[in-house]
Amino acid sequence: MRAKVASTKTGPSNVLSGLSRARRGVGLGGRSEHQPRPPRRFSNRAITLSLMVFPSVLLVILIYGYPAVGAVIQSLHDGNLVQLGPYVGLQNYWTDLHNPVFWHSVRFTVVYCVVGVFGSWVVGLGLALLLRRRMHARNFFKTMLLLPWVVPVVVTATSWNWLVATPSSPVPRIAQDLGFGQLLFLDSPGLAQFIVCVYKIWLSYPFMMLMASAALAGVEEQLYEAARVDGAGAWQLFRRITLPLIARSTYISWILMFIFCIGDFQSIYLLTGGGPVSSTSTLVVLSYVTVFGDFQTGPGVAIGIIMLLVSVLVSVILFRRIKKVQVS
């Protein structure tokens, strides 16, 4: 990947040899490739590099590692936010796994992630493709289309709320005028789930659009012309040329969006608070509500730990796959 990018900037031979030399730590300053770099010099490099990552590793350990251990401990104890209660073993997990709301949240988390990832991908890719066409004020439009992602979620959740929440809000009134009857968007479980998913797509398509247009920028126009000469239709061009060429970037954008969706707290919490009757609770929201709403710290944190285990497992697997995709 990198060699490819770099080679467009300077001569390929030059960079490639530089790369391979650097990779083997083979030196500069006239040393030939057969003479290995003296170990001391090499470890200097290693020390500098380690110092350069040190602050971020420290922060990751402080803000992720330490709390993870703390949370595991907390999930094994009774008690509240301030005071750790007696050790109860796995009872908090037991409570969660026998709670129907938990399983409902698991199901909705899956739905939310799938809709969030693929819905926003379809919209984002569609817009990215449209923005490739020749048009006026393209950059202006592009910036405008990114606004749902730029404007803070607190603000857009508020305005979505205003648009759909009460019977006198604009969207329910329009729906009524169109003959759908009185729809209480955020008061009936099914509709609330629908709105939350639409809202998530609306929030996330800009990210997908950015990823897609970056990938599309690398697709050569000539390929299409050649295929058009051979009589391929628009769908075929898309299916056989565009999609395969952006496959790698698409895959990575799905993974990232999946990670963003599964950990997403504020867009659901600020729009519906997880309600009505927990219908729009994902695991994150359920965990928050259990800890800070029901004051059941143990079971709430246990939900977080279950999520943590699943996320880490999934991300390690995905990470391996990304590495493979990158190599091929």
Next chain:
Amino acid sequence: MSNPIPVAFEEGPAAPRGGARTKKTGTSPQWRYTLTVLIIVLVLLIPVFVTVMLAFQPQLQSTSHSHFTLQNFSYVFSQTQVLTWLRNSLAVTLATVLVAVCVSAPAGYVLSRGRSRAVSGYALLLFIAQSFPQIVSVVPLFVLFAKLNLDDNLLGLAIVYVSSTIAVATWMMAAYFDTIPVALEEAAWIDGCSLFKGFVRIVLRNSLPGVLSAAIFAFLLAWSDYLFASVFLRSDSNFTLPIGLQTFFSTNSTEWGYVMAVSVVVMVPPIIVFGFLNRYFSIGGIGGSLAGH
């Protein structure tokens, strides 16, 4: 900041290629696309327009749209602590951006140039950190920060924000550094530059778009966070804007005019930042640097 490498890097690794800029050949398809996109933009941005409209409308929802007023803004600025919250938000966000850039730039360099198992391990660590559900760290961090007197404190919040931006910011930096030929640093090393000096003087100096991308990302994240701020901050003089905005809902009848006026205050800074800097912003390249090399 002078830029010894001209144009070639200005666009970022993944700037979309503007479609063929040929001469206008019959305006109709061009106008058709423009119109299509215009309509899409107008529909998609309804929630944003609504916010602005209501902010400038007098109280009482039913009044006609023709009335324009600044009364909502004068109320929230004079009667509530919006200015304090704005200051708090700015302080936390700018601190986050600054520290996040300083931490992630060298880390991104290692991710971009490093070629060892340790670097792979670091890449995996970042990936796990990014997929770490923040909800897990909220409670233990709250307990820890309470002991350190960092709860209800903007500094504590900034520390958390920095670490939650680190992964993406580092990937963005690395993605940009990837576009800068190693040959340039090698030349500097030959001239006697140390590894770190080579990084600062050669790579970082030519990576303004990469740095700005990471900075913008950190800005947006820190500015709009609700989760940590809602748990950590208790006294309303310490609130950031998103938490402050929520206080307007606690009354029995929500005054939408005030809510929307504050909403406008919340959304203007990120829009300004993004509006001015978006030509530098590129997130598309991060795929290449995710897993290291």
